[in-house]
Amino acid sequence: MNAPLTFPPEVHDALSAGRPVVALESTIITHGMPWPQNLEMARQVEAVIRDNGAVPATIAVMGGRIHVGMDDDALETLARTPSDQAMKLSRADLAVCLANGRTGATTVAATMICAHLAGIRVFATGGIGGVHRGAESSFDISADLHELAQTPVTVVAAGAKAILDLPKTWEVLETLGVPVIAYGQDDLPAFWSRGSGIRAPLRMDNAADIAASAAMRARLGLKGGQLVANPIPHDAEIPRDTIMPVIEQALSEAEAQGIAAKQVTPFLLGRIFDLTEGRSLRSNIALVLDNARLAAEIAAAMTR
Ligand code: PSU
Ligand code: MN
Numbered sequence: 001m002n003a004p005l006t007f008p009p010e011v012h013d014a015l016s017a018g019r020p021v022v023a024l025e026s027t028i029i030t031h032g033m034p035w036p037q038n039l040e041m042a043r044q045v046e047a048v049i050r051d052n053g054a055v056p057a058t059i060a061v062m063g064g065r066i067h068v069g070m071d072d073d074a075l076e077t078l079a080r081t082p083s084d085q086a087m088k089l090s091r092a093d094l095a096v097c098l099a100n101g102r103t104g105a106t107t108v109a110a111t112m113i114c115a116h117l118a119g120i121r122v123f124a125t126g127g128i129g130g131v132h133r134g135a136e137s138s139f140d141i142s143a144d145l146h147e148l149a150q151t152p153v154t155v156v157a158a159g160a161k162a163i164l165d166l167p168k169t170w171e172v173l174e175t176l177g178v179p180v181i182a183y184g185q186d187d188l189p190a191f192w193s194r195g196s197g198i199r200a201p202l203r204m205d206n207a208a209d210i211a212a213s214a215a216m217r218a219r220l221g222l223k224g225g226q227l228v229a230n231p232i233p234h235d236a237e238i239p240r241d242t243i244m245p246v247i248e249q250a251l252s253e254a255e256a257q258g259i260a261a262k263q264v265t266p267f268l269l270g271r272i273f274d275l276t277e278g279r280s281l282r283s284n285i286a287l288v289l290d291n292a293r294l295a296a297e298i299a300a301a302m303t304r
Contacts, residue, residue, distance in 0.1 A: 130169030236286030
């Protein structure tokens with residue numbers, strides 16, 4: 001394979017020396033959070049990974065290349081790019097974006113593909129995409145789920161975003177053979193809230209166990225990755241009773257305005273930000289930072 005990958009020296013050196021590297025996505029920067037908090041989040045997340053002994057590699061497509069790691073200027077340029085000027089890339093459109101020399105931000109699915117091409121085994125984000133409410137008529141199921149089933153990267157997230165139909169999302173992951181591992185508790189987390197009332201199929205309490213199960217999947221020749229569902233830190237949590245009515249309102253506005261396909265998730269996150277006067281964004285940033293810390297620990301355990 002001869003994929004068009006570009007690495008900053010720090011990432012290149014860490015990968016060749018077998019030191020821990022954590023991949024980060026860029027759709028959360030261009031489509032998931034407003035300027036300038038998106039840039040602050042992107043910088044903080046990289047700092048947390050460094051503080052925990054790993055090298056961060058934020059992934060995006062620019063100038064016909066997959067950038068696996070970006071310097072601060074590139075990060076700022078991407079964070080300032082209006083969401084309608086960056087493609088929101090998944091498996092379906094990654095190659096098109098590269099071939100046409102366009103700018104693209106990678107979702108969970110596309111980031112997993114790029115991380116795997118680069119030899120990175122762990123990736124931290126906020127929440128994965130999943131089965132949208134009403135999927136029984138819209139058929140809107142994120143390609144993130146199928147990517148977890150086929151690309152061997154461990155994804156650390158605060159579960160799936162609570163705007164989704166969480167029970168259906170977990171059912172699909174089970175069908176696809178993806179290990180869904182709650183970290184440090186029995187309940188699956190629900191993004192802004194620590195609990196969901198749904199018991200996790202698997203639970204682990206330390207990074208070494210997560211690293212060992214990824215290694216065992218490889219020994220068994222099993223395709224696909226793992227989802228580590230890490231609950232949001234206590235002090236940043238929004239209780240379910242508080243966030244659910246807000247989600248319901250955002251969902252009904254999306255339906256009334258005919259929002260569909262790739263616009264759904266960014267629209268809902270934006271409305272929930274407005275309706276909570278920014279609280280949802282502060283929580284989202286806090287959970288991403290904690291996921292980055294855990295991902296760095298897992299990456300370190302994988303190199304041992
Ligand atoms: N995590 C966040 N905010 C986000 C995302 C993740 O905290 O915006 C992005 C990821 O890139 C994920 C995407 O892959 O949302 C899901 O989009 P969709 O539902 O259209 O598949
Ligand atoms: Mn979708």
